[in-house]
Amino acid sequence: MTRQANITIEDVAEAAGVSRQTVSRVINNGPNVKQAVREKVEAAIAQLGYVPNLSARRMGGGKSYLILAVNDRQRTLDNWQAGRGNDWVDQMLYGGMTECEKHGYHLVFRLIDTDTESGIAQLSQVIASLRPDGVLLTPPHCDNEELVALLANRSIPCARVGQHDSADQINVFMDEAGAAAEATRYLLELGHRRLAFVAGSPEYGNSRRRVQGFREVLAKAGQPEETGLILDGDFRFDRAVEEIDKALASENRPTAIIADNDEMAFAALHTADRHGLSVPEQLSVISFEDTPGVRFSVPPLTAIKQPTAQMIARACEKLIATARGENGSGNFELPYELVKRATTAPPDD
Amino acid sequence: MTRQANITIEDVAEAAGVSRQTVSRVINNGPNVKQAVREKVEAAIAQLGYVPNLSARRMGGGKSYLILAVNDRQRTLDNWQAGRGNDWVDQMLYGGMTECEKHGYHLVFRLIDTDTESGIAQLSQVIASLRPDGVLLTPPHCDNEELVALLANRSIPCARVGQHDSADQINVFMDEAGAAAEATRYLLELGHRRLAFVAGSPEYGNSRRRVQGFREVLAKAGQPEETGLILDGDFRFDRAVEEIDKALASENRPTAIIADNDEMAFAALHTADRHGLSVPEQLSVISFEDTPGVRFSVPPLTAIKQPTAQMIARACEKLIATARGENGSGNFELPYELVKRATTAPPDD
DNA sequence: TCACTATATGAGAGCGCTCACAATTTGCCG
DNA sequence: CGGCAAATTGTGAGCGCTCTCATATAGTGA
CATH class of the missing domain: 3.40.50.2300 (Response regulator)
Incomplete structure (x- = not known):
């Protein structure tokens, strides 16, 4: 366990004998870095245990590495409060967290009111504060064009889970x-x-x-x-x-x-x-x-x-791709399955 | 809906006819601001719809307004994967999110391996990247002294839910x-x-x-x-x-x-x-x-x-208090309840 | 061999905030 | 009313990164 509290990009640069910017290129997988230099920098990173500071990255004008996942506020809180489980939320976190983690992203989960006015206020509040690289909207928010417009206006990529074929977006759904x-x-x-x-x-x-x-x-x-x-x-x-x-x-x-x-x-x-x-x-x-x-x-x-976790994972994947400039938009239909267990049989009478 | 994308503290300062720093004092509820000035600034904030940029606040040497909530990785993923609900996680989010929201904080939920070595690696990775103002440890991580030491070493306040009477920490538990x-x-x-x-x-x-x-x-x-x-x-x-x-x-x-x-x-x-x-x-x-x-x-x-949501909420509350410099540490025992429903009766034989 | 591109690296500025401190105003006392 | 302390406001610097653009190096064809 290293005792050093704050290892910065500068420390890595010094250790590797290169400039800040070159280290930055390496950690961002940028082009135009000689293989030998890249390896030297990677060694320094590993040796120092360097991890980029997310806030600084965001400030530098780069990405925030944050995906905001939004769910229905009242319904979710009601379920929790009444002590009902929230299976949808569970599966949402499952799909979302694992996918984000894979790409070095963090998932921030948020509840937003369905009422459009407060919904807009809450959403703009949280995006102004967090500046996420993408927002994931679930039912019923995925149907709310005003929220979608707000995000478009702020040019934050938006994925809609449970929305079919809305133009020029990321839409993930099942039939x-x-x-x-x-x-x-x-x-x-x-x-x-x-x-x-x-x-x-x-x-x-x-x-x-x-x-x-x-x-x-x-x-x-x-x-x-x-x-x-x-x-x-x-x-x-x-x-x-x-x-x-x-x-x-x-x-x-x-x-x-x-x-x-x-x-x-x-x-x-x-x-x-x-x-x-x-x-x-x-x-x-x-x-x-x-x-x-x-x-x-x-x-x-x-x-x-329902392929809940899979839909959320796909949405996150496409959101992250878009944040990387890869245009991930499109319509993605995932398969459901009718699982026959023990509560169905021919009628008695 | 305002079209302006990035309203900064500078814009507010200008609109209110004061300096950056005065606005900062107002949004942080700092002392030494005349009532009249405070109101003028608050009006400007409301009028412009200003929300501080979290990353910038963090960079300025201030707080991150992030609480990291950590849970057992394998068990949580197993539950989700097997499609079992994760009631503990649900209640954790319920208590954590609502409490954090109350104080303008964000909750980031993370899974960490129980294996101490990978646990340490994962935790130090995520705290280096996120720089949270506090970390909340649940069973079995709350029992892991190495993780606690890591956080202490980085001087990040730590709350242990399900841990009894460990010195000089925030401990929340039931009997x-x-x-x-x-x-x-x-x-x-x-x-x-x-x-x-x-x-x-x-x-x-x-x-x-x-x-x-x-x-x-x-x-x-x-x-x-x-x-x-x-x-x-x-x-x-x-x-x-x-x-x-x-x-x-x-x-x-x-x-x-x-x-x-x-x-x-x-x-x-x-x-x-x-x-x-x-x-x-x-x-x-x-x-x-x-x-x-x-x-x-x-x-x-x-x-x-079990008072799961309440324990997590209490932990967040104390963590945030500590982040504010208020020393929230102590032992907090919350009450359980034996709820007699329909699966208990005198034995048959 | 010398222009002339591609490729690789570095330097400077700035993101939006909060530090620590300096400058200013106010209040209050003899 | 001078003068000193307290309350209030402003200024400069810097957090750690990624921009943009300038510079240096390597690679190409005539």
Whole structure:
């Protein structure tokens, strides 16, 4: 353990017998450095244990090596406060941190209000203070054009996770409608004819796309309107319990439920139990899962597995590429998977 | 939305008709500024939408306004990768982010290897690069004196969450032994006479303290040695399943299990199910919970509720106070709670 | 061999802030 | 009202880097 507190680029330059600027070129992998010199400098860096000071790099007009990852404030805090896990956040950090680390970047995670006015205030505050090299927007912020415009205006690269085909940006997404459609088809094939979709929130584009996928399959299969019931669960356990409760109490109760997230799927299991319905014999349940944590549920949930971590990682990768001047923009669709576990079966009746 | 990209302290100074330094005094809440001047400057700040550049502040020799929160690398990544939630991490972020935000600080979350050599390398790398104003160490890093020494050597304030009474530091903790003891006493009172404790890892001081609390209560109650079985679950679901499986298959199977974390408690429920044992009638289960997420389990788990978010928040608070020169060091014990839900009952036989 | 480019290195300035100190104003006492 | 201390403001320097641009060296063809 070296006792020296602050080793600067100057120390390295001196040790290697070159100038500041040459060391800078080496650590930035710049061109125009002779191999021999490069090695000499690298040796000095290793020997002194030199690590560039991020703030100084930023001040020098260079990059900040910071990626700002933004998530929905209320929902995230609500989840944490209520002591619910935040699987989406977990997977987000997983994908984001590991990818950033790979490139010598740091991930800073931030919560931003959905309300546009405060959202803008909070975002501009944090980017002015941190000056990140890129910002990663998740649902529902990815749908907020004002935030995107703010970043464009400050010329900070922006990646949108969960946004489809918006021009000239980094967009990473999965086929939400297709996933919902596949789940719906699977239930129809099993023989179900009374389905319910517990929707998250119309505020989320992804949620809207799933409802749409659900509806389209039923329509295409020539099912009557009442085959597909849409419940409003707001992504929340208690709200979902209420709605599912009503649905299961009705005369023509659904025999299968698709839930927009894990929590509402658990709500379905819970409510089924209270109604004395066994899963999957009397009620099938499919979830959109943020994490395979659901595999520990009893019984293990059949679910659409979302590539959350992968999407975030890809977004970070493209953001960093862009910060390097490589133009990483484009549309990147990642594959989902319908994982059949133990909560789906043909209907009983 | 202002179009101006970079508003600096100089712009504010000019707008307010004062010097750079006076503005600096105002934003740092420094003394010796006339009320009238302060207001004039504040008005200019608000009007221009000025936000200090963090990197520049750091460069000026001031603070970085960054708190580094460190967690166990392998375990965290394992959890995420396996798709398990990371309730501890969630609560950590919850407590840390909200507290930091309150004081205008940013929280940077990092994973560090437990292996001391790589741990030191990684930590010194990240502090050299980020220059945080404080570092928050969680189990098992909080027990690693070498990391603490490294930080002391660099004179970076350090808070240890889950560490008891180490001199001259910020230590935040709960009474782990006491909590385990209370859970054990509760089971004895219910009439259980064959208990098992599924331990996490001896690498974790907290885990050791709980085992100790468990043992002491049994000893004090004059129970024979075999009353208290210790299983090695390594905080992991699959490992716990294995061990509990063996225990439940034995002739004198335990009638009650205390698990060192939620995941292993779920493992207990799972395994009980496989053995055809109903909970709580034939097996009682108590968990050390990282989050009340367990309340959604079926049946809802009786658990020791840890003040994770609060401990982290307190640690951040004291770290920031120390960074301000206020000496925040000391020992801070936060209260746990035994929450009796539906997985505990008197033994059947 | 000598221009004339490419390639490699170095020097100076400046990013936006906070230090330490100097300069100025104010308050208060005899 | 002079004079000294305290309160208030301003100035210069420098943090550690990366810009831009100038200089030095190497490489090429006629």
